[in-house]
Amino acid sequence: xxxxxxxxxxxxxxxxxxxxxxxxxxxxxxxxxxxxxxxxxxxxxxxxxxxxxxxxxxxxxxxxxxxxxxxxxxxxxxxxxxxxxxxxxxxxxxxxxxxxxxxxxxxxxxxxxxxxxxxxxxxxxxxxxxxxxxxxxxxxxxxxxxxxxxxxxxxxxxxxxxxxxxxxxxxxxxxxxxxxxxxxxxxxxxxxxxxxxxxxxxxxxxxxxxxxx
Numbered sequence: 430x431x432x433x434x435x436x437x438x439x440x441x442x443x444x445x446x447x448x449x450x451x452x453x454x455x456x457x458x459x460x461x462x463x464x465x466x467x468x469x470x471x472x473x474x475x476x477x478x479x480x481x482x483x484x485x486x487x488x489x490x491x492x493x494x495x496x497x498x499x500x501x502x503x504x505x506x507x508x509x510x511x512x513x514x515x516x517x518x519x520x521x522x523x524x525x526x527x528x529x530x531x532x533x534x535x536x537x538x539x540x541x542x543x544x545x546x547x548x549x550x551x552x553x554x555x556x557x558x559x560x561x562x563x564x565x566x567x568x569x570x571x572x573x574x575x576x577x578x579x580x581x582x583x584x585x586x587x588x589x590x591x592x593x594x595x596x597x598x599x600x601x602x603x604x605x606x607x608x609x610x611x612x613x614x615x616x617x618x619x620x621x622x623x624x625x626x627x628x629x630x631x632x633x634x635x636x637x638x639x640x641x642x
Contacts, residue, residue: 430478431515436460436502437484438532439522440492445483448475457481461488464501464531470508480514494527499568500534525559533563533572540575545582547591553577 437444438460457473460482472480491501505511519532533539541556543549557574564570582589 432478432480432513434472434480434482434511434514434517436482436505436517436519436532438488438502438528439484439520440486440489440528441522442484442486444520445481445485448479448481449473449483457483459483459485459488460502461485461491463505464488464491466501468504468508470505470510472510488528491531492522492524492526492528500531500570502531503535506535525556529559530563530567533560534567534570536572538575539572540578542578542580545579545586545589545592547588547595550592550595 435444435448456471458467458470461484463470463482470482472482475481511517519536521529521532539560541553543553560574564572579592584590
């Protein structure tokens with residue numbers, strides 16, 4: 430299968446906590462270490478073909494820095510260990526911050542997960558504008574927007590219908606529905622709907638064009 434690395438840039442560290450609940454591996458590299466200039470990168474092995482560079486509370490000091498001259502995270506791709514991965518996923522904070530810009534600056538693609546709630550539409554639009562601004566201002570930044578990924582979708586709920594209706598007033602983009610099991614939802618599929626955008630963006634980096642499966 431694919432060899433995958435997850436890089437957690439979120440100060441809340443939800444992904445890090447979920448994948449490394451014991452937090453006992455203190456010898457592994459954190460995202461803060463990389464932002465501080467660490468070149469010897471040692472990801473945590475979660476299981477076969479899944480590795481993690483966790484976040485920690487100290488990453489907050491990088492949350493409001495200006496990105497001048499490019500991303501600090503970009504140096505990870507000079508590391509031989511990192512170049513063995515087929516896919517690198519970057520989890521970002523749910524804020525308009527330099528940590529999100531760091532992720533966008535090194536990603537080939539990005540997408541935005543969101544709950545299908547009417548009030549989320551405004552936040553999605555603001556996040557997309559932030560991504561566009563980052564792409565325009567940060568050197569060598571040009572990730573492709575894949576769309577909005579909706580989770581906890583139940584098409585019977587009025588909140589989903591309001592969300593979908595509002596999205597249809599915007600430009601068409603792809604979004605995938607991740608249905609709630611047993612809730613009578615539509616199966617997972619790809620739609621082309623007018624408009625959608627982020628609350629929380631994710632970076633996606635494909636390292637090898639033809640990974641082994």
